[in-house]
Amino acid sequence: MHKGFIITASVLGAVAVGLGAFGAHGLKSLASPAQLTTYETAVKYQFYHVFALLLTALLYAHFPVNGVIVSxxxxxxxxxxxxxxxxxxxxxxxxxxxxxxWLGAITPIGGLLLVLAWVWLAISVYRYNG
Structure with missing residues (x-):
């Protein structure tokens, strides 16, 4: 188990809930439908990857290799x-x-990191010889 990842995932999960609630209630009257869709995408991907980080923390107990940490x-x-x-x-x-x-051009860098994290996790677990 990787305690730091569990704590980080917990904090990021709480933040996602708060931002999601704010988006559902506070932004409805301020944002356009396109802006709300963008915001909702951010919340969804944050939530999905909070669970990925929790999974990574738990997998580290069974596959204690540096690649899991990198992931x-x-x-x-x-x-x-x-x-x-x-x-x-x-x-x-x-x-x-x-x-x-132009901030929209930065977003795919984050998406690429998320994809690479999944791939790196798979490779690290596959190569584990413990």
């Missing part, structure tokens, strides 16, 4: 970049700062 760190970075850029983009657009549209 967990990539999940965290991917969530921060993917969901974080979408949250920021949505809030800036609602505030009228449309010149920051």
């Amino acid at each position: 967990g760190k990539m999940f965290i970075a991917g969530m921060a970049i993917f969901s974080g850029s979408l949250y920021l983009l949505t809030f800036l657009q609602i505030a009228g700062y449309n010149q920051f549209y």
Whole structure:
């Protein structure tokens, strides 16, 4: 078990619940349908990968290799970049700062990290010889 990943996943899960509730109630009157969709995508992917991080923490007990740790760190970075850029983009657009549209170009970097984290996790577990 990797205690740090469990704590991080718990905090990020609580944040996802809070941001999801805020989006469902607080943003409805402020955001356009497209902005709400972007925001909801950020919340969904954060939630999905909170569970991935929990899984990674639990897998580490059975597969205690560095690759599992790297995978967990990539999940965290991917969530921060993917969901974080979408949250920021949505809030800036609602505030009228449309010149920051380029933040959307950062989002795929986070998505790539999430994909790589899954692949790295699979490879690390596959190669484990314990």
